[in-house]
Amino acid sequence: MKSDSKLEKILKAGHFAFTGELGPPRGANVEHVREKAKPLVGNVDLVNITDNQTAMVRMASWAAALIAIQEGLEPNYQMVCRDRNRLAMQADILGAYALGIKNILCLSGDHQKFGDHPTAKGVFDIDSMQLVNMVKTMRDEGKFLGGADIEVPPKLFIGAAANPFAEPFEWRVHRLAKKVSAGADFIQTQCVFNMKKMREWIKRAVDMGLTEKTYILAGVTPMKSIGMAKYMASKVPGMDVPEEIIKRLQGAEKGKVADVGIEIACEQIEEFKEMKGVAGVHLMAIEWEHKVPEIAERAKVLPRPQV
């Protein structure tokens, strides 16, 4: 075992992983985090705690992650390169590990232009690939990026993101290979809606032997409304929402759109369970944490394995 992570144990034992997400609040409201955490307990193996997502200031990811631990969840500490330099990153990694965080997800971060401080200086001292490699060096070699020894190295399970859909498609699997060689133990993909493209991407990853070196968790997001589907299709960069998804939601009976959204997500999860090279699903039920038990039930991923 590379780390003390429960997710690593689950994946290593060959179980199909099921992970969730929790967005920290725009304030110091601890109860808000606890409320969002409750429906996730026992229904997911790991919960991603987002880091100033969409470049809006929120409670620190590590802080919300500690509250999640108190609630009985295993957090995946998200860290973006936008907000801190290599000194702050390494300090936060040590602090997070010291307080019981065992997983990290290394991300570039949405550009600050999108958030509530659009004129902030974007740090980007290092990029997400270099962050993956830095955490690996800290863990496996017990060394800081600057070369000095770390007294107690952080034994974190290292995650990274992948977008199978962005153009040029040909390049996507090579970029995945680069992340794997940099040290990514597991990958959580961008929300998958275009299953055809996903199948092709995974096939290429399998053919290149990448799925032997890393665990790929496919991103699934249930659509809550037609508006959300249209917004994701046209406004969210890097998202690929086929027209057929929107049509299917539009064809839903009155008041049943969200139900059809969950139905589509469950069908995807069923397919991922059988898809060669896919080790699990990362469910991003955006501001819909209370629906996770229902989705987990309907997708037949319960009970979660005890390791």
Next chain:
Amino acid sequence: MIVAERKPFEEIKELVKEYKKVLVAGCGTCVAVCLTGGEKEVDILKTELDMARRLEDNPMSLAGFTVERQCDREYLEAFDSMVGDYDAILSMACGAGIQFLAERFPQIPVLPAVNTTFIGVNQDIGWYEERCRSCSNCVLGDTGGICPVTMCAKGLYNGPCGGTNKGSCEISKDQPCAWYMIYERLEKQGRLDRITRFTPVQNWENQVPRTLIQPGYRKPEKQ
């Protein structure tokens, strides 16, 4: 070249409000080429300030003088005999020129009339685009002649990020994704191997004021 943009007139007016005699100093190189701070622009600014102050019943005396380069002592010398007559100098050079002028005449306030914007290219008449952040560690040889530090909104060395959007950057449909362009160019050149390998962290060298002395001009080391 270095591209600069004139400051808004109100800001310039505010900068010189307490002065009665002001010298507007132009620069004949980069800022003249980008139509911001050359001889012609010095004349225009002088006229604007003159009219504005007259309208306020607070006239000022203005003169204009443009040298070849404010970043060069050889040319700054021409100011020596004239600056004593003025309360302040309003420089239309880039930030380097303004500072060099201020360093030469420390007793006189030297004020900026422009915002230095970027190192860029002349795309068309009056149209300039940034191309270089002078990071001190050029990687253009590996990135198809497209700078990831300047042209990628996140300055990524191992791009593109997940926000790349059908050839555009996530910040705007009008901004091409640098890493999309890098991929396209290297693919055409058959050199994709340049970006399939991991690029380690950058050693930032632009975090302190930099000095360059060419080898032939270095002073011998002390014994």
